[in-house]
Amino acid sequence: MAANPSSQGALALVESIAKLGEGLKNGEQGAREGLLGACSKLITELSHPSETMLQLLWAQPSHLSVIRMGVEIKLFQAMQDIDAAGQTTAEIASRTDPKTDPVLVGRMLRHLAAMHTVNETAPDTFAPTATSKSFAEPVYQDTILYIIDNFQPAHQKMPSFFQTHGFTSPNSQTDGPFQHAFDCKGYHYFEYFQKFDQEMGRRFGSMMDAWSKGRPRWFEPEFYPVKEQLIEGAESEGVFLVDIGGGVGHDVEGVRQAFGSALPGKLVLQDRPEVIEHAQVGKGAEAMSHDFLTEQPVKGARAYYLHSIIQDWSDDVNTQILKAIVPAMKKGYSKVLINDFVVPNQGAAWPQTALDWELMASLGARHRTVAEHTEMYEGAGLKINGIWRHPHSLDSVIELELA
Known part of the structure; x- marks a missing residue:
């Protein structure tokens, strides 16, 4: 099933990653970003098309579903204070809210571990990562709810929108995929929040706050003087x-x-x-x-x-x-x-x-x-x-x- 691991593209990326790794050790600007891009591209280069397809259409949607369920049962809060050694599924499940079947929690944690969102430290034992700890924060919880519950319908209705709009790029701010999905033609996206769903608008604001985390601020000396x-x-x-x-x-x-x-x-x-x-x-x-x-x-x-x-x-x-x-x-x-x-x-x-x-x-x-x-x-x-x-x-x- 594996793609050709010795392809010229893959080998060139391996060499690039080695050089970028040295740059990261030496504190070179841009090395981290270069590594992220090169490693991502290497995974695609080494993967068989069917592996790439299953990652995109099977693993990632399941990952999102588990993350959404994690918000529902406060899984990430239940794991927030666990040390690096981890705790058992039963211990973690005992702190979920509402209390959730340990078997179900175990199935969730195994996929989260496979996707590197949590760490699996021993059989049936899991520990948090920096990512899962962040997912326990209110702004990240709101972001997950907004993206999955409030905005995914616009993506799902995209084909039918373009079928009815001639497959051209939208140029209207009151008649786009969002309006098509939520049956609110004539209302601007932000107007919809105010008139019909203020909770969606609140989640959107939290998402924007989460989006800014970890990013350089515009007034930093290295950005704009x-x-x-x-x-x-x-x-x-x-x-x-x-x-x-x-x-x-x-x-x-x-x-x-x-x-x-x-x-x-x-x-x-x-x-x-x-x-x-x-x-x-x-x-x-x-x-x-x-x-x-x-x-x-x-x-x-x-x-x-x-x-x-x-x-x-x-x-x-x-x-x-x-x-x-x-x-x-x-x-x-x-x-x-x-x-x-x-x-x-x-x-x-x-x-x-x-x-x-x-x-x-x-x-x-x-x-x-x-x-x-x-x-x-x-x-x-x-x-x-x-x-x-x-x-x-x-x-x-x-x-x-x-x-």
């Missing part, structure tokens, strides 16, 4: 940064904590009223209700920041969002910062391609190349000053100013 590009030359009074559509304030709080008294001015968080109600911002920051399709009320700020906003909307809506900011900008001083994916013309990574598909399914939106970003910003009266990217991240910061 805030001190050189924004703090230097900034006016000592007024508004330093406006986070437009910034949710409950993760980025605002990150900036505030990272720079503290070095910030020459206050921070402003803006979002819809129902989101701002839950905002969490500290001293020197203000939470403000604002619809980003209307004119920006904060004038002359040093920076207007949009995190994962552009990717969620069509070119026409994005142009409206940006044109609402332009009148508030001070020429030669104000900047717009776009924290988003910039898709390479070749060799896009799976987080970029997967999220692009999710954006299509939920929002009728997409990721963009440099050329596509540039054309859209020029249409709104802006120009690109530069594009920054952290060596350990796939998203970018695009700095814009008035054209």
Whole structure:
């Protein structure tokens, strides 16, 4: 059944992995990411097509099903404090909620161990991993529920959506795969949360929080040089940064904590009223209700920041969002910062391609190349000053100013 283990592609990958391994030992930037990609590709290279098929269509769906059941019976919480030696299935099952048959728990744990989500340390004995411990956290639990319960229907209904829409990429934000799956044509994805399923919306917010974990923050020195590009030359009074559509304030709080008294001015968080109600911002920051399709009320700020906003909307809506900011900008001083994916013309990574598909399914939106970003910003009266990217991240910061 095995594919040819001595194929030129496989051997080249083995050599590459050895070199990347040395780089990892020496602390070279990008070595970890390179290893992840090379090891994943090597598995595909060494696998027979039927093995790949069964991994994708058998092992992974079963894995998701077991993880979902794990949330249902609080399996990950039951394992959270177990040491590396592990505990028996019966001991773990005794702490599930509701109490679950040890035989069923054992079947779940064996598949989780086969998929490396937990460790099998002895016969019928299991221990947690960093992944399974994370799955016990509320934001990860919400993410699992959102992806499996709330969003999987959009994927399952994808074929019938395209059968009725001529197999063309969606360009409507109120008539896409999500609306087709939930029979809510005419309602935007985010509007659906508010009107029909606020719990889904809450889970979505948690998922976004989980998604940001472990990823470099845009204001880190290795990512975007805030001190050189924004703090230097900034006016000592007024508004330093406006986070437009910034949710409950993760980025605002990150900036505030990272720079503290070095910030020459206050921070402003803006979002819809129902989101701002839950905002969490500290001293020197203000939470403000604002619809980003209307004119920006904060004038002359040093920076207007949009995190994962552009990717969620069509070119026409994005142009409206940006044109609402332009009148508030001070020429030669104000900047717009776009924290988003910039898709390479070749060799896009799976987080970029997967999220692009999710954006299509939920929002009728997409990721963009440099050329596509540039054309859209020029249409709104802006120009690109530069594009920054952290060596350990796939998203970018695009700095814009008035054209």
